[in-house]
Amino acid sequence: MVSVSPRMRDSLDYEDPDLIDPRMSFGFSSISLDNSGYEDVHIVADARPFSASPDPSSSRRRRRHRHSETNLEHVQPFRYTTLADGHLFRLAVLKPGNSTETIEIELIWESSKAPSREYKCLSYCWQTTVQDADILVNGYRFEVTSNLLTALRSIRRRKQKTLIWVDQICINQNDFEERGHQVSIMKHIYNRAKQVIVWLGDFDRGDKLCEYAKKMKRNDSESVRSTLNRILPPRQFQDAVQKLLERPWFTRVWVISEVCLASTIRVSCGGGEALMSWENLVGLVRDRASQQSTGFLKQEALLGNPKQRIAIITEMMAQQKAGQLHTDITQLLILAKGSNATNDRDKVYAFHSMTLLSTNPDYTRSVEGLYIDTAQDYINGIEACYAGWRELSETTRTFQLMSIVYSAGALHQHYNLPSWVPDWAFTWHLAPFWAKTVASIVTVPSRDAWTESMRSEYRAGGDHRDNFEIMPTDAGPKLRLSAIILDTIVTTTESTPAPTPNSEGHRSVSGKQSRSSKYPKSDHLEPTSASRYGRTFFHTLESGYVGLATPGVEPGDVLALLLGGDVPVVLRPLPPRNSAQKPFKLLCECFVQSRAVMFGDVVSKGWVSAEDVVLV
Template sequence: MPETQSGKLSNTTTKEYQSSTLQSRDSFRLLRLYPQTPSADIKCSLKEVNIADKRGYGAVSYVWGVPNLTRKIYCGNAYIGVTEHIHALLRRVCNSSRDVYIWIDAICINQKDLTERSTQVLLMRKIFSDAGQILIWLGIDPGPAAPAFQIISDFNVLCDKAPKGAFRDNNHERLQSAEDLHAFVQGSNGRSIANLFQHDWFHRTWTFQEAFSARPRAALVLYGDYDIEYEELSVFAVYMCSLAIQGSLQTHRARMGVNHVVKIKQYANSENTLLGLLKITHARRATDARDKIYGLASLVDPKELPYPPSYEIDDHTLFRDQAVHMIKRAGNLRLLESCIFEDTVAAGLPSWAPSWAPTDTLVTAFHHEHEPFCPGPAVDPTRTPRVDGDILKVYGAVVDAIRKLGCKMELSDFESNTTSFADHENVIELLLDRESKELRDLATAYGSPEMRELARAQTLMGGRNRDVSRADADAAIKVRNHRRVSESNGGGASFGDYSVNDRAWNDFNEVAYQLMHAADGRRLCLTKSGRLGWVPLTSEEGDAISVLSGSQAAIVLRHQEDNRYQVIGGSYIHGIMDGEALKEPGQDDQLGFLQLV
């Protein structure tokens, strides 16, 4: 395949490089950097290769930022405009004695050619998984994030040398005391780590796909003159989440950055669906909203898309067509749990078609393939969802309504440069504990005071333990231990007073984890029938609670007219998640087709 050769040029070259059309849909370009001294102009060539070719190269994962093409590199008798950000990376990877081959999208994809951009989308996973090394480029100046590289390296050394009595997670030994771990994210250490995980790279859709595709230990994080293996950073994030100490970081954004890294580690070796990946990346950003789907396309079966990626289709059309395709292909309504009412309305979509555009609202799914919930009628081929224009006809029933709502508490509002997010979490958890007790006293559906307390505890945990098994009678003990540790910490006691092998400490971590996940994007509620639950933040008193065939969550609906409803979002209503509502007298008569608009 052709290669554009570099010649000797001065930096006064005025002709801009023009990419030739790729000869095959299975081809991509590699950038060849010629040997050069640190002060010389960067000279290069571009070579077209087939995706099936095995060639040693590195792939670059980075955030574009503001596309000001203020620098030049020289290719043949022309120049390629690049940003200062990219120029600094190329300067760093150039070698004085040998050629270097790398793939970087801003140069190797003709960004002006919509057809080429569309076809290259499906090659992304192969490009990154075949790369000899992935360079995660965070930028020129790490600033206050610089100490984090040594902190994380030291932390991993300590984990490797942990006492033999420590329990294990992901084949790494853990330290004995929560205080040992907590100390790593306090004071200036915590601020440095927070600055690192707040970086845009940890919050973008494309970078998820790129890190997801990397082979083990093949990725290196570069930030100015600092570097660390991505695997080390990933292990550190897993430790933080497993002991719930990521809350010690100062901002919600830093905490989310840690969670994003953990999600990649959790899902990288699994069989994933597009809907599953869209859910776990919903809070990630993309400059082009279409990339919320296209940035994941190479990770799943192409048949999961309604048509091949095309940047000639607008995001509104893509999101609606994707929803229709998912419903028809799966024959179920699992995507309704991902609907965020205010986002679908803002996007001008039917309320049943999730907008995957970047959002500040993160909604964690209540359903799971392990012991799934099934609140609605059994799936029947004669009652599958039907799309008629902008109307989705679904089989099910309205079984309850919201009587009373808890307070709105959006975690992203709790930001501070001086106080740890854990302190805010502790306040939120105690407020939810108190609020749930007030609602519990009105929850007549559960009978005795003991059963009401158990229902409250299981509701706070979203009906599940941290290992995704169903929350059982132990939930009440776990919630009591959580409150005991929370109150002792707030009263001046130290988390270090608890061993990682202490039942109270483990219960505190588990309930804190489940509670904050259930509370993200939701608020507590009491229904007219006296049940407790979690419903979307935008729910209103009087909104209907429905159970639909093919949905693993109860769905909050808002009545419009006749038999038409808007979808507000997925919910957990304790006591109906296994079809109990349909077993009550008269409820069978309510089953029928509802129209979602």
């Protein structure tokens, strides 16, 4: 018989029949969770782990973390007592600690002209303005976004201090004067930093992607490919790069200048040793095959998509390292309108340190006034100093000027602006006709290679432009340019129109033969499926053209060809104020299903009918 207790005999046959086995007594026969009858007994929780139970160390870390955050609630909040002006800026000294300890920072002053210490800069994504996490700054409670808290925990060292510049902490965000001044010296802060850390945050297979990038080589030998496939098989590699491009960092406007102005960049995919260079990042995106789709794919169809952003930023970085300021308004418009910012003024101010803009950062001025002045600065600059300074060709200058017009339009504006002024805060939401959205990514781009690679194949306005000038008036600036009024829109529809071209030519909606019958069936030009997404179809009155435009065009609007422009535009006639002007409101760019229109045959034959129009 197996013994059940070392202190008791196996047999229940005791010599004394009056003795009772203690195992049959009350204390052994039942277990009760009720403490009645045991008032004097105090139960003490035992934190020691049971056999086969989970290690409670993670629980203890969470308890300590909650305890540290609870203690911060009773700490006095931090207040900025001095103004960062002149050549001075604040620098954060991140004290060492483990992953559970409260983030502690000490602010010190540093000179942007001649820094006496080596420091780093943090480039991260705000994601939200809600500051729902606490740290300690100079011994006081400081509220930060949860994303920044995670980034600081990631870069903090266990036994060594880290000197780092973080905009959310080192700039008094509530002081507009200080913000504007610090933006003006941002170039020096980033230029003289030892390193800029691009913190993308944790994502699936981020560490593997960094390892993959470091082992990539220029040659595509079988041994190299075999090594890479062991790290990340092809399908996992495609998914990992896709997740990389979907990180919120790629949607923010300020990160553009932060990396372009940096001397050295390290991209962090979650912290620790998961780091790679910008060149590694470019290599990953370049080697990833584009997704094939017959419909509207936002990642590929819109201007400012992640791959295109990387291509533009890479070219801008090369220009900055060569000591050249940036003058390509097309690139800035694509990046700004495709980015997010907590303040709409930042869509312009984020590029202040990289351009020749004469507008000083001022967060108290109106957004409308800022956008109008910026558009005027670039139009005047392209025609004057930029052209000579960069030796821009006439084709490049014309394309940049027209990109301002194509990026504008009353149907693409949130703010009350002249119709020819781009609204930097209005994001791209339709696949463009005037530009390509797929860029060729190269680590060392050639001069003006971007303009050549992204210009569309259409030449609706011919190769030469005429008038293109700003007219200052009491009612606000206007833009005068040369155009051919092609036809008047008579009907619009959201579905594909029934009339289609045939061997007899185009027919108008009334069914009568149009004067465009001289164009054969081969003149018909189909738009891409991505271009159709979100567009409105229209018919014109006399020539019976069928086209696509932004929703909001109406019967009575006119179709126009801008001399030197690549695609047609839709204008809305306004009552003339005098006989010398023909004022119009620019609505949007458009597409006409006619090769003769889109490739310049119409404008070449009707050049003499061009006239000056005024956009208000």
